[in-house]
Amino acid sequence: xxxxxxxxxxxxxxxxxxxxxxxxxxxxxxxxxxxxxxxxxxxxxxxxxxxxxxxxxxxxxxxxxxxxxxxxxxxxxxxxxxxxxxxxxxxxxxxxxxxxxxxxxxxxxxxxxxxxxxxxxxxxxxxxxxxxxxxxxxxxxxxxxxxxxxxxxxxxxxxxxxxxxxxxxxxxxxxxxxxxxxxxxxxxxxxxxxxxxxxxxxxxxxxxxxxxxxxxxxxxxxxx
Numbered sequence: 001x002x003x004x005x006x007x008x009x010x011x012x013x014x015x016x017x018x019x020x021x022x023x024x025x026x027x028x029x030x031x032x033x034x035x036x037x038x039x040x041x042x043x044x045x046x047x048x049x050x051x052x053x054x055x056x057x058x059x060x061x062x063x064x065x066x067x068x069x070x071x072x073x074x075x076x077x078x079x080x081x082x083x084x085x086x087x088x089x090x091x092x093x094x095x096x097x098x099x100x101x102x103x104x105x106x107x108x109x110x111x112x113x114x115x116x117x118x119x120x121x122x123x124x125x126x127x128x129x130x131x132x133x134x135x136x137x138x139x140x141x142x143x144x145x146x147x148x149x150x151x152x153x154x155x156x157x158x159x160x161x162x163x164x165x166x167x168x169x170x171x172x173x174x175x176x177x178x179x180x181x182x183x184x185x186x187x188x189x190x191x192x193x194x195x196x197x198x199x200x201x202x203x204x205x206x207x208x209x210x211x212x213x214x215x216x217x218x219x220x221x222x223x224x
Contacts, residue, residue, distance in 0.1 A: 063190025165207030
């Protein structure tokens with residue numbers, strides 16, 4: 001092959017290579033495939049569990065009412081001048097079903113209904129001068145429906161077994177009825193329109209609370 005023809009072909013080949021290199025530099029070469037966008041992992045929303053309803057853990061006896069308390073909240077109020085049936089139903093939900101008996105009339109009482117739980121008694125007598133029913137408490141607590149202990153307290157946390165000697169000595173004598181070795185002292189006074197000095201009372205022997213009751217009248221002059 002003549003040298004001139006060989007040189008011309010070499011020149012054309014080099015020119016083609018130069019053009020290809022130039023096209024690559026300016027971006028005309030085939031683009032690399034785009035990466036797939038990354039997807040963030042999904043995060044599960046925390047499930048919200050509703051808080052359980054408070055359970056009655058304390059029964060507080062006041063001058064004219066009974067409070068059912070759970071977790072420091074008053075969940076229900078039973079008026080002592082209200083429905084006896086409603087009160088029994090509410091107490092049954094807290095401390096179980098009572099033992100019922102019909103007590104015949106006696107020297108100091110008409111016939112009355114008696115509802116008895118461990119450490120709590122409710123009586124319902126149409127002839128009572130105060131309230132629709134009367135409650136007596138014989139211990140600091142009573143078993144609840146699930147077996148838990150339900151505290152039984154006066155208005156300031158007083159309980160059967162407490163020593164109230166100092167409280168009795170400091171209380172207005174009009175709110176205390178004193179016997180030979182025992183006292184009845186009002187812890188909370190109500191029933192102001194009844195003509196009686198009455199409310200929730202502690203029955204103390206030697207200053208130690210033996211039981212509590214509501215409504216109880218002191219210095220009433222009643223024979224029974």
